[in-house]
Amino acid sequence: DQQVKQNSPSLSVQEGRISILNCDYTNSMFDYFLWYKKYPAEGPTFLISISSIKDKNEDGRFTVFLNKSAKHLSLHIVPSQPGDSAVYFCAATDLMAAGNKLTFGGGTRVLVKP
Amino acid sequence: KAGVTQTPRYLIKTRGQQVTLSCSPISGHRSVSWYQQTPGQGLQFLFEYFSETQRNKGNFPGRFSGRQFSNSRSEMNVSTLELGDSALYLCASSFDRGAYNEQFFGPGTRLTVL
Numbered sequence: 001d002q003q004v005k006q007n008s009p010s011l012s013v014q015e016g017r018i019s020i021l022n023c024d025y026t027n028s029m030f031d032y033f034l035w036y037k038k039y040p041a042e043g044p045t046f047l048i049s050i051s052s053i054k055d056k057n058e059d060g061r062f063t064v065f066l067n068k069s070a071k072h073l074s075l076h077i078v079p080s081q082p083g084d085s086a087v088y089f090c091a092a093t094d095l096m097a098a099g100n101k102l103t104f105g106g107g108t109r110v111l112v113k114p
Numbered sequence: 115k116a117g118v119t120q121t122p123r124y125l126i127k128t129r130g131q132q133v134t135l136s137c138s139p140i141s142g143h144r145s146v147s148w149y150q151q152t153p154g155q156g157l158q159f160l161f162e163y164f165s166e167t168q169r170n171k172g173n174f175p176g177r178f179s180g181r182q183f184s185n186s187r188s189e190m191n192v193s194t195l196e197l198g199d200s201a202l203y204l205c206a207s208s209f210d211r212g213a214y215n216e217q218f219f220g221p222g223t224r225l226t227v228l
Contacts (some may be wrong), residue, residue, distance in 0.1 A: 036219075043118070043204050043219030044157075089157060100169030100208055100217065104157035108180050 003027045004092050006105035014113050019077040021108050023090030025087070026071060030092035035064060035075050038087045040073075048075070080112045116141065118207050118220035126226045132193040135223045139186050139207030145169075146188040147217060148180060151202040160203075163188050164210070192225075200227045 005024045013019045021035075028048040031052040036044035050073065051065045057064050063076045075085055090105040119138045126131050139146050147159040147170075159172040163182035180190040184205075192199055202224050206217035 034216075036168060041221065043206070043221050045217050045219070049216075091157075097170075099162045099164070100147055100210075101159050101170045101172070102147075102149075102157075102217065103159065104149075106156040 002106075003030075004090055004103050004105040006088075006090055006108050008108050009106070010109040010111070012111045012113065013080050015082055016079045019075075019080045019084065019110055019112070021075040021077075021088050021090070021110070023073045023075075023105050024071060025073075025092050027092070027094070027103070028071070029094040029097070030103070032093050032095050033064070033066060034091045034093075035062075036091060036104075037084075038089060038107070042064045044057050044089055077110075079108075082112050082114050085110055085112045118205055118218050120203075120205050120220040120223050122223060123221065124158045124224045124226075126228060128197050128228050129195055129197060130150050131195050132191060133195060133223070133225060134189055134191045135203055135205075137188045137205030137220060138205075138207075139188070140218055143188055143207035143218075145208045145210055145217075146182055146186060147206045147208075148188070148190050150189075151173075151204060151222070157204070160190065167215075185223065195227045197227050199225065201225060 013101040034049040048062045066073045087107045090094040091102040121136045145164045147162040162170040166182045202222045204222045206219045208217045209216045
């Protein structure tokens with residue numbers, strides 16, 4: 001039962017263009033969403049997050065959009081840079097539930113071509 | 115501030131053996147979570163410890179167990195290893211379930227079961 005899905009396993013984009021990563025969820029109890037970036041041989045690093053009371057959050061080149069009715073979120077990276085080449089994970093959590101459990105999507109591998 | 119450290123970084127075991135992995139959280143962090151990353155299943159939550167108590171548990175068999183010490187360091191143990199336990203085991207620490215619920219991940223322990 002995959003509660004968080006990233007349907008695109010990979011994405012290739014030219015340097016300077018926009019990268020759009022998508023994520024869908026099924027659990028309506030999720031009220032906080034995060035994106036993590038992972039390089040090989042390293043643990044995931046936090047990128048940006050959004051609460052379910054918002055529909056957009058921006059941090060520099062990264063913007064996350066949330067569509068609650070569609071249970072869909074997306075991460076926009078503008079402009080894309082070669083250093084952005086990594087695997088990106090979408091994660092979700094229920095802040096009202098006990099504990100610190102994150103449910104992750106399967107990841108999207110992004111390749112930014114110079 | 116030192117990040118999350120995990121030891122060992124790489125481990126090779128044979129089926130039927132048991133293994134213990136260690137995680138030292140960021141200083142001051144009281145919550146430690148463990149995740150398993152495999153190519154087929156992505157990142158899956160194993161369990162979380164807070165103040166030496168298991169606060170949350172994922173859907174893994176009882177062969178997977180953990181504990182947390184008074185200094186917040188955590189260990190996870192897998193008994194009777196199976197081939198399917200080959201994975202990257204990630205540990206994440208956080209101060210607690212703060213507003214951003216940010217968890218900081220260690221580099222992981224790569225376990226190979228032969």
